[in-house]
Amino acid sequence: MSVLQKIVFICFLLIPQILLADVTTKVDRNTVYQGQKLTLTIETDQADEIRPDLRPLQPAFNILGSRKVNVSSHSTGSVTNKTRWQLQLRPLSDGEQVIPSLQIGQERSTEIAISVLPAEDNPNFSSTGRSLFLELELNQDEIYLNAQAILKAKVFHLRPLPLDATLNLPQSDDLLIKMLEEQKQYTEIVRGQNFTVTETSYALFPNKEGLLEIDSITFTATQPGETLVELSSEPLILVAKPPAYKNSNNIWLPASSLAINDSLAEVTGIPRGEPLIRKISLEADGLPASVLPSIFELGGQQSSSQLLNVTLEETQTEHGISSTRIEEIQLRADQIGEMSLPAVDIPWWNTGSETGQTATLPEKVVKIAEGPAKASAPTQHSSMQNGNTGGSSNLLIWLLTGISIISTLGCIYSFSKLRSIQKDSQEKEQALEFEQHLxxxxxxxxxxxxxxxxxxxxxxxxxxxxxxxxxxxxxxxxxxxxxxxxxxxxxxxxxxxxxxxxxxxxxxxxxxxxxxxxxxxxxxxxxxxxxxxxxxxxxxxxxxxxxxxxxx
Structure with missing residues (x-):
């Protein structure tokens, strides 16, 4: 091989090193504890806006963020422009790890070896483990289908929780889960230390029978030293039992209390044809409002009844859900006499006493009276002597004139009364619509x-x-x-x-x-x-x- 060939061969060997020399890679530290983050800095002299391909990092690192910085350096007679990428990384597992080479346009960064120590070896983590922990409390392991269980997630901490502290919601495909009120804090002595407890409560309602699993609840927070702390609970198992009994209406309401009330007092003398508004409310503790049955359908209402409005209300307390279903029913009687409002029976299961009970709205009778009497045209009785076979023509004219005037006045009065009744009816309908709108x-x-x-x-x-x-x-x-x-x-x-x-x-x-x-x-x-x-x-x-x- 000639000297010229050797020089060309050496140049070809140096080309990759020359290309790589344009990219510098470094980390702020080579040893971290699991849960901590590190900063990877990649600097290149490429002038274009090409972003590094970060996909090789995803299997072993969590990419928390990236930042681009343009750096200009001035020397005698020349200006050098460089692009610096700073990546925040958190290793996903401990042990000896390698930050892989990343592609940046036509260039590649160099690999960097780091050491990730177990989180238990971190002195800050060990103190955190003693000063911060998570507990779950389920008030009962077995409940009936659609019944209520209370889950409490308690975070014990000696120091105030950081701003980024989060507690994920419990998840289950077979449960209706509702958060109860706001988080509350109180103190509790544990192992001789006065801990602050941040408690979050949830109401659980199973919609399926059998063994139901509640996924793990995870609490995350960043402690001093940028150490990420994750506390995860074990999955919980809840047993949903089938209904204790069946009834003809196929109603199953497991609750701690249930009552039905009626706003309609004893009413007598209701004018025929006048509308009467009746409010019936069903109140239950330990049930969501969505499962409360329709009172109107259970009451066997007559054809003269009409359901105007249904209102569902829920109140969340630390003891669970209290629900109310309010139905407004319009009654109209077309017959004089008595109108019977049938009793309403709602069977339910008392979860406290483990007994079946029935909430009853007794039968009521409303007396319907005749409406206001309409004015009728007065009759004119003429008293004539039997022996009088004729009369004065003037007297006859005055008599006919009087009858005509009285008849005309009667027609005017009847027309005015009819208009008044129609106007009152329209005003009542408008008032009813306005009340419903409100x-x-x-x-x-x-x-x-x-x-x-x-x-x-x-x-x-x-x-x-x-x-x-x-x-x-x-x-x-x-x-x-x-x-x-x-x-x-x-x-x-x-x-x-x-x-x-x-x-x-x-x-x-x-x-x-x-x-x-x-x-x-x-x-x-x-x-x-x-x-x-x-x-x-x-x-x-x-x-x-x-x-x-x-x-x-």
Whole structure:
């Protein structure tokens, strides 16, 4: 081989090293504990905007975030531009790990070996393990189908919880799960130490018989030293027993208490044809409102009855769900006499005494009276002597004239009375429609208030997963639109640029790689402004209606 050939061969060997020399790779530390993060810095002199291919990192590392920095260095007569990528990584397992080579355009970074020590060896983690732990408490392991069980998730901590502390919701395909009230805090002595307990309660309602599994509940928080702490519970098993008995109506209501009430007192003398409004309420402790049966259908109502409105209400307390079903029924009697309102019997199972009971609304009788008597034209009795075979023509004319005047007055009176009755009937129907409209508005306002409080709690706790669900629920109540099922439709409905940016930020924290904890205060402020504007428009509309009524 000639000298020239050797030189060419050596140049070919040096070309890959020259190319790799344009990329420098380093980490801020080569030894970390599992749960900690490290910073990988890649610097290249490429001028284009090519992003590193991060896919080789995904099997062994969690990518928490990335940041791009353009670096310019000036020397005598020359300017050098470089692009620096800083990646926040968290190893998924301990042991000896390798950060693989990454492709950046036509260049590649170098591999870097790191050592990941077990989290138990971290002195900060061992102290954290003693100062922070999670416990679950299920008030009963066996319940009936559709009955209520209470699950309490307790986080014990010696120091205040960090802002990014999150507790995921329990999950199960075979259970209806409802969060009860807000988180509460109290103190409890454990192993001689005074712990603060942050407790979250949930109501569980099985919709399937048999063994039901509740997935693990995970608590995550970042402790001092940027150490991620994850506390996971063991999956729970709940046994759902079949109904204790069956009845002809196929009603199964396991509750701690159940009562039925009627707003209709003893009523007598109802005018025939006049509408009568009856309110019946069914109240239950330990059942969701959605399973309470229809009272109207169970009562065997007559054809003269009509169901006007149904209202479902739920109250969450630390002891569980209290539900109410209110039905407004319009009665109209067309026959004089007595109208019988049949009794209503609702069988239910008392979960406290383990006995079957029946809530009864007794039969009622309403007496129907004749309506107000209509004025009839007075009759004119003429007294004529038998012996008088003729009379004065003037007397006859005056008699006929009097009869005509009386008949005319009678017709005018009857017409006026008929118009008055029709007007009263229209006014009553309008008042009934207006009352029903007000009740619907009140029900919507209560639902909007409840969903807004739940959204406020999620935002104040800086929990993006729960905030996403509560935001959609609030939007459905606020705009009365059940088809609003995702954040995209929510933004379209809000039509607000600020909301668009805040929802985008929420989605970045949910699905992106943002390393910063999500803060819900700005989103909550934007929602409050929307509510304020809506309420202000409503008040202005009411004031306009009052002015119009006054002018009219």
């Amino acid at each position: 009740r619907q508005q009140a029900t919507s306002a209560i639902a909007e208030k409840n969903t807004f409080q739940a959204l406020s709690m999620a935002c104040n706790q800086n929990n993006p997963e729960i905030a996403q669900l509560r935001l959609i629920e609030w939007g459905q109540s606020f705009w009365n639109d059940s088809n609003l099922i995702n954040l995209e439709l929510f933004c379209e409905k809000a039509n607000n640029q600020t909301i668009n940016f805040l929802v985008l930020d929420l989605e970045q924290h949910l699905y992106g790689s943002s390393s910063e904890p999500w803060q819900g205060d700005l989103l909550l402020e934007a929602i409050e402004r929307i509510r304020f504007r809506q309420q202000r428009q409503f008040l202005d509309l009411e004031e306009g209606d009052e002015k119009f009524s006054y002018i009219t």
